[in-house]
Amino acid sequence: MRLWLGTAAALCTAAALALSLPPLRSLIEQSMVWHMAVQMPLLMLAGALCGGWCSGSGGGSGGPRCLPALPRLQRFNRYGLSGFMLALCVTAFWMLPTSIDRAVVMPTVDAAKLATLWLAGLALQRSMQPAPAAVHLFFGGFALPMMLWLGLYMASADLRLCNAYALASQQQAGRALVGWTVVLALLWGAGWARSSQIKVPLQQHHGLR
Amino acid sequence: MADLPRTAPAFAEDTGLLGTFAATLGVLILGLAAAVWATDGGRSFTTEALRRSQVERTPQALPDFAVVDGSGQSRSLQGLWAAGGKVWIVDFVYTRCVTLCLSAGSSMQQLQAQIVAQGLASRVGLMTISFDPENDGPAALAAYVRRVRADPAVWQVLSLARPADRRRLLDSFGIMVVPAPGGEFEHNAALHLVSPPGLLLRILGLDQGAQALALAAP
Numbered sequence: 415m416r417l418w419l420g421t422a423a424a425l426c427t428a429a430a431l432a433l434s435l436p437p438l439r440s441l442i443e444q445s446m447v448w449h450m451a452v453q454m455p456l457l458m459l460a461g462a463l464c465g466g467w468c469s470g471s472g473g474g475s476g477g478p479r480c481l482p483a484l485p486r487l488q489r490f491n492r493y494g495l496s497g498f499m500l501a502l503c504v505t506a507f508w509m510l511p512t513s514i515d516r517a518v519v520m521p522t523v524d525a526a527k528l529a530t531l532w533l534a535g536l537a538l539q540r541s542m543q544p545a546p547a548a549v550h551l552f553f554g555g556f557a558l559p560m561m562l563w564l565g566l567y568m569a570s571a572d573l574r575l576c577n578a579y580a581l582a583s584q585q586q587a588g589r590a591l592v593g594w595t596v597v598l599a600l601l602w603g604a605g606w607a608r609s610s611q612i613k614v615p616l617q618q619h620h621g622l623r
Numbered sequence: 624m625a626d627l628p629r630t631a632p633a634f635a636e637d638t639g640l641l642g643t644f645a646a647t648l649g650v651l652i653l654g655l656a657a658a659v660w661a662t663d664g665g666r667s668f669t670t671e672a673l674r675r676s677q678v679e680r681t682p683q684a685l686p687d688f689a690v691v692d693g694s695g696q697s698r699s700l701q702g703l704w705a706a707g708g709k710v711w712i713v714d715f716v717y718t719r720c721v722t723l724c725l726s727a728g729s730s731m732q733q734l735q736a737q738i739v740a741q742g743l744a745s746r747v748g749l750m751t752i753s754f755d756p757e758n759d760g761p762a763a764l765a766a767y768v769r770r771v772r773a774d775p776a777v778w779q780v781l782s783l784a785r786p787a788d789r790r791r792l793l794d795s796f797g798i799m800v801v802p803a804p805g806g807e808f809e810h811n812a813a814l815h816l817v818s819p820p821g822l823l824l825r826i827l828g829l830d831q832g833a834q835a836l837a838l839a840a841p
Contacts, residue, residue: 444802492643499647503654512661515670515799577670577799580809 419467426460427532434524443518446579451590454508454531458501461535469540484540494541498553501541504534505557509564511575518578542605554602558595565591671811674797675826683823685795689784690752693765697784701821709748710839713815714829715798717755717808718767727812728771730829735777737836747839749778750817754793754800754810756783796823 432438433453442449468484491497507513508527516523541549568588574581659665667673687701704711712734714727731749738747751767753759759767759782767773768780783789793800796815803809814835816825827835 490642490646492640495643496646496650499650499654503650503657507654507657507661510658510661511669512667512673516661519799574671574809574811575669577811578801580801580803582804 416467419463423460423463423467426456426463430456430460430532431528434528443578444583446514446576446583446587447590449514449518450587451594454527455594457528457531458505458535458538461532461537462539463535464532465536465539488540488544491537491541491544493549494543494545495549497537497541498545498549501534501538502553502557504530506560509560515576515578518576547606550602550606554599558599558602561591561595561598565589565593565595670799671813674811675813678797678823678826682818682825683795685817685821685823686791687821688788688792690781691761691764691784692779692781693761693768695761698781700781703750703779703781704817704821705819707745707748708819709746710819710824711748711750711817712835712839713750713752713796713817714812715752715754715793715796715810716767716812717753718759718763719755720807727829730814730832731773731778732771734832734836735774737832738777739774741840743836743840744777747836749773751778751780752792753780753782754789754798755808756786756789797826 430453433442433448433456442453465484508517508531513523513527517527518524565588568575569585569592570588571584572581575584579587662668663673663676667676685701687699689697690700690703691697712731714731716727728751731751735749738744738749751771751773753764761782764780764782768775768778771778771780773780783792798810800808800810812829814827814829814832815823816827816835816839818824825835825838827838
């Protein structure tokens with residue numbers, strides 16, 4: 415399991431980095447779908463997988479071998495509050511059309527994008543378990559409608575938001591963003607159904623039968 | 624010594640929520656600061672809005688380029704801008720264009736009609752510059768002049784004499800050209816106000832021709 419997570423984290427990180435370098439860079443320069451709906455989620459996934467690999471599934475004491483500071487940082491991440499806030503701020507920032515254009519044109523901004531989205535994925539992974547239902551609902555209830563709104567707007571607007579992309583590409587990316595919102599909502603719901611908050615009533619229900 | 628590993632986490636438990644609240648607030652402040660920086664204080668969420676407000680606040684000096692017109696005559700762009708002391712309304716096209724450039728062409732046509740009707744030809748000039756110098760030689764420019772019925776006394780239609788200048792020209796105006804389906808280009812089309820010393824004064828939308836004319840000839 416540990417080896418599998420580590421390999422997956424390395425592969426996702428390498429793939430996301432490769433999309434920012436030639437020859438694959440032309441993909442994210444020409445297609446907003448590759449930039450926003452492939453590379454950005456891939457970066458967060460890579461960070462999250464690395465978090466899972468470093469901590470083990472049990473959380474803090476599992477294996478501080480690769481990132482020894484991680485368990486100590488959890489002191490500042492009670493209930494996953496700072497991790498969720500970091501992920502929300504980072505994803506909201508990279509949804510700004512000005513940020514997307516800058517990442518296409520300016521290599522320094524692109525490097526910042528790679529680092530912050532990867533960290534946001536790591537922070538999110540470190541925050542899922544300590545966060546109670548209220549924190550999940552608060553941040554999920556903020557981030558998912560934000561993504562859905564932007565996705566629907568991009569898919570339907572006739573106005574180009576990014577100077578770097580053609581209108582057709584923006585509309586495709588909008589539809590992809592809506593797709594990601596649905597996938598994330600389903601994953602989040604499935605995670606909840608498995609977690610203790612919902613397991614208890616389910617077991618009781620089972621017991622009554 | 625055996626107690627040490629246990630006291631460390633216990634201490635960590637005891638620090639309570641203060642550290643978490645401080646970290647969360649810090650992240651939020653940093654995130655908001657980054658967003659404020661990226662959007663010019665929440666005013667411009669798109670690069671195009673940013674470009675227009677930056678130019679409005681600080682007019683930008685433009686470099687010189689060698690250009691050709693429909694007759695094949697090569698000239699200096701700065702020389703054209705300086706001659707006659709006119710304020711120029713500049714737009715960018717590629718003459719093969721059949722989509723957005725049609726609306727750019729028609730808004731320039733309306734401006735030309737207004738300039739002639741109001742007798743402003745000595746104060747305001749129109750200029751269309753092609754960003755596709757490889758395809759837009761003198762013959763293509765002459766065909767475009769006929770198509771939009773450009774009056775040479777009012778409206779100059781030009782292309783770059785050196786195709787290698789294309790990148791520098793687009794960068795100096797802040798224009799991004801991206802390939803679009805069907806071999807077309809998409810670009811942030813706009814009306815650019817240029818004053819005699821080659822200063823980019825304002826950038827307005829294609830639908831803001833009346834405002835552009837009012838600014839050019841107050």
